[in-house]
Amino acid sequence: MERTAVYPGSFDPITNGHLDLIRRGLNVLDRIIVAVAINPAKKHMFSIEERVEMAKMAVGDNPRVTVESFDGLLVDFLKKCNTHILLRGLRAVLDFEYEFQMALMNRRLDRKVETIFMMTGYKWFYVSSRIIRDVVVAGGSVEGLVPDFVNKKLQERFGRK
Ligand code: PNS
Numbered sequence: 001m002e003r004t005a006v007y008p009g010s011f012d013p014i015t016n017g018h019l020d021l022i023r024r025g026l027n028v029l030d031r032i033i034v035a036v037a038i039n040p041a042k043k044h045m046f047s048i049e050e051r052v053e054m055a056k057m058a059v060g061d062n063p064r065v066t067v068e069s070f071d072g073l074l075v076d077f078l079k080k081c082n083t084h085i086l087l088r089g090l091r092a093v094l095d096f097e098y099e100f101q102m103a104l105m106n107r108r109l110d111r112k113v114e115t116i117f118m119m120t121g122y123k124w125f126y127v128s129s130r131i132i133r134d135v136v137v138a139g140g141s142v143e144g145l146v147p148d149f150v151n152k153k154l155q156e157r158f159g160r161k
Contacts, residue, residue: 004031005085005116008074011036012044013150014055015132017124021089022065024118031064033081038071045133045157058147075110084112091120091128 005025011018011034025032036051046054048069055067070077078084086106088099103115120127124145132142136154143151 002030004083005029005087006033006035006078007087008035011051011055012046012129014058015127015146017120017127020121020124025087034067036069038069054150075106086115088117089120090117
């Protein structure tokens with residue numbers, strides 16, 4: 001039986017922490033669908049098109065990884081993908097409450113859904129899209145924490161380089 005998981009998130013932008021999780025996820029899963037949330041209620045730095053394009057470029061040409069956008073309920077997107085497995089990364093205790101809440105809500109919405117959590121690689125423990133955005137807005141460097149082309153795009157957005 002082929003094991004496909006959906007790895008959902010805002011990916012605003014995709015970071016090396018996300019990529020590390022995808023790489024390690026592929027050690028236990030056959031296929032990963034990176035699902036970029038459209039969520040018009042949330043203010044994003046990058047448009048959905050940009051977030052999908054960056055994620056696609058970052059994952060590269062791997063037949064086991066695809067990138068798609070989704071709107072509405074995650075459990076409905078899972079059905080569309082013919083899977084009941086969700087993949088999420090867990091950093092320190094900070095993430096736990098939010099992730100626990102989401103996993104339980106998703107399971108309430110669809111009893112079959114199971115969320116698999118993988119610990120974030122220690123190198124990326126403190127990296128989140130939000131902190132990346134904050135640092136760039138304030139003029140700091142995020143080199144080495146996101147793919148180089150993402151770093152370039154972030155700098156360009158703020159008229160640097
Ligand atoms: O990267 P993020 O912002 O932590 O990702 C959150 C995301 C997109 C996974 C979550 O907001 C989501 O699943 N949104 C879709 C709407 C939904 O299904 N909500 C119910 C689950 S709590």
